[in-house]
Amino acid sequence: MIIGVPQEIKPQESRVGLVPSGVQALTDRGHTVVVQSGAGVGAGVTNEEYVRQGARIASTAAQVWGEADLIVKVKEPVANENGDEFSMMRPGQVLYTYLHLAPDLKQTERLLAADVIGVAYETIVGRSGDLPLLVPMSEVAGRMAVQAGATCLEKPHGGRGVLLGGVPGVEPGVIVILGGGVVGRNAAKMAIGLGAEVWILDVNLETLRYLDDIWGSHVKTLYSNHLNIEKALRRADLLIGAVLIPGAKAPHLVTRDMLSLMKEGSVIVDVAVDQGGCVETTHATTHADPVYTVDNVVHYGVANMPGAVSRTSTFALTNATLYYLLRLADMGVEEAVRSTPGLRPGLNVYRGSVTYQAVAEAHGLPVANLPF
Secondary structure (H helix, E strand, O other): OOOEEEEOOOOOOOOOOOOOHHHHHHHHOEEEEEEEOOOHHOOOOHHHHHHHHOOOOEHHHHHHHHHOEEEOOOOOOOOOOOOOOHHHHHOEEEEOOOOOOOOOOOOOOOHHOOOOOOEEEEHHOOOOOOOOOOHHHHHHHHHHHHHHHHHHEEEEEEOOOOOOOOOOOOOOOOEEEEOHHHHHHHHHHHHHHHOOOOEEOOOOHHHHHHHHHOOOHHHHEEEOHHHHEEEEEEHHEEEEOOOOOOOOOOOOOOHHHHHOOOOOOOEEHHHHHOOOEOOOOOEOOOOOOOEEEOOOOEEEOOOOOOHHHHHHHHHHHHHHHHHHHHHHHHHHHHHHHHHOOOHHHEEEOOOOOOOHHHHHHHHHOEEOOOOO
């Protein structure tokens, strides 16, 4: 099989879909890997490193898309001033990347029109029922959310001038985390390390028991309901949205009206923004222009937070994605899905049809059964 690795063209996205060790694993199995020139530069990987492991370098994205049977990326395909990735797709081509289709009707429609096979990292399920390809970027995003929030709380950035860890004689800042999954746990880890007061809300009592067991008095756990969210918002200096419904649009747990409960200059970092956001007033921003203010509350909505730490994120991501990539390359999509149960939910679109229930429901489209 020919595997293509184009350069990402989403704004401020410096990650790359494959590292040299992945190229070696594929070429050792007899596959051909075509990498766009400069695709790895943002993650600190040179063309020469790819070539040493057997890759062939292509000068343009069109060459990569034109040759490859399977495209491996990081972020969803886009059309912008840097190019139109949809126009380069071929019927039957496999696209293996984060897609986040539920909040993105336009992308869904273009993938359906392109007649491609879309395998979404975020809905592949591991043996224990986890989401193994979402975990590494959720770990990064959770940790970065506290860093980003701490910066936004500084007065020159529009915040209320609070140091999250406080100092002797001055109370620390309060961080409220909506969701106790991978993002929430990693945000809590950073927040506890800073010395902040940490609140975590979740609807899963087992999750809350686990968080209480590992952190005890270092965190306050609350069952997530409307009244408790309101209570937490009144306390929060920094609110981190860490809610996930796999493959589906995030629910709005914080409405526009609820912003009035928050302190002037407090900060929201909505990590769920790539699934539509769990705060009603959240919309996607970029690293170049990451924040905006609504009702005196600073909002940080960067949809590809891990792209800012591109080297760490690239290697963490490809550690997780390579196993399934090798299955797809060695067997083809149909056989790989039949022999790898967790890969089946990863198929979000297949040759003009939506094949993932949550995406179909989000857009009012029919869901098709896979023909294998």
